Amino acid sequence: MRSTGMRARSVPHDSRPVHARPRETEYRPRHPLDLARVVLPQRHGAGDPTMAAANGVIWRASRTPDGPATLALRAGAGGHVRAAAWGPGAEWALDQLPALCGADDDPTGFDAGAHPLVAEAHRRHPDLRIGRTDLVFDALVSAIIEQKVTGMQAFGAWRRIVAWYGERAPGPTPKPMFAPPTIEGWRRVPSWAWHRAGLEPPQSRTIVEAARRGDAIVRAAASAPDADGRERIFTSLRGVGVWTSAETRIRAFGDPDAVSVGDYHLAHHVGFVLTGSRVDDDGMLELLAPWAGQRQRVIRLLYASGIQEPRRGPRMHPEDHRDR
Incomplete structure (x- = not known):
């Protein structure tokens, strides 16, 4: 039977997910950092379902080796980055945060x-x-x-x-x-x-x-x-x-x-x-x-x-x- 009226999804999508308490950290780079300029190039167009920017917060969803994770990033005082993460991959995402923000980039x-x-x-x-x-x-x-x-x-x-x-x-x-x-x-x-x-x-x-x-x-x-x-x-x-x-x-x-x-x-x-x-x-x-x-x-x-x-x-x- 044809199912042309159905949406093409292979897994169920909860429209009202329950949000556990996030893991949080603050990244303090040792160099000047423009958070938006370093992170937003990873976005695939304005409608990218894996990234969003709203009210001064950059949101990024990813498939980490430990499972899905969502990062919420906000630039703080002194160039610091405040981060919160949800999901099975939250710890991995927070550990990887410095690299995402260019800590491994050496312009020497x-x-x-x-x-x-x-x-x-x-x-x-x-x-x-x-x-x-x-x-x-x-x-x-x-x-x-x-x-x-x-x-x-x-x-x-x-x-x-x-x-x-x-x-x-x-x-x-x-x-x-x-x-x-x-x-x-x-x-x-x-x-x-x-x-x-x-x-x-x-x-x-x-x-x-x-x-x-x-x-x-x-x-x-x-x-x-x-x-x-x-x-x-x-x-x-x-x-x-x-x-x-x-x-x-x-x-x-x-x-x-x-x-x-x-x-x-x-x-x-x-x-x-x-x-x-x-x-x-x-x-x-x-x-x-x-x-x-x-x-x-x-x-x-x-x-x-x-x-x-x-x-x-x-x-x-x-x-x-x-x-x-």
Whole structure:
């Protein structure tokens, strides 16, 4: 019997969950910290069911190794971060909080002076840090979903699949929020659900195939000695190329040097900010070469500068070559 009127969910979602008392802590970074600038880049669009910002609080739902967890983060006096966490993974999430806030990001040796605009952005934003989630498979899946499509399409597909097949986030969240599926849950998303969510077959097949090796991928990436080792692990997967690898490394490991080569917008943006003209990927890599080892940091600073190329016309569906 057809069930086209039913919502595509694999687990029951309690609409009125009971909230246990949270675990709480205060993180005191040893460096200036802009909490929103370091944490919100992990968000997948304004409607992301795993993240929200409301009344000065950043909410984040995640699937930790110990189970679902919800973090509520508020910037306090002196750059301190007050945090509360709910759910089976609450302790893990609080232990991981410093890394999420960029504690592992070491800008030692970064020379911003190779370009005056980078130097000025660095001077204005000494609190810019690159955080990491240490949640490898979720980062990989989100990057795969974002291959070859517009941000609107990717964010919509992520939102639907996580809400349909994830787990209701614990805690008094400001809106219904969901932790992503388990690795096995990603593997079991049916083909019709991917289609209904708006994802193309190549991406859904890549996610399902990766999930079959998910635990091994996570272990191998976590134990890899460096970014090159992680790159080899991720790009060994069918359907995963250098763009997806870079995006995964940025989110999961806070890679300060990762560059998302093949992105539809990035090379144009880097070229325009640094030279006043668009460049291609090769041109972008040439421009970023003076900051080898810190290229992602420079990219973050270029966006923080606020300089944007003027719009040339109505938005169009991009012909993207990521991971082809």
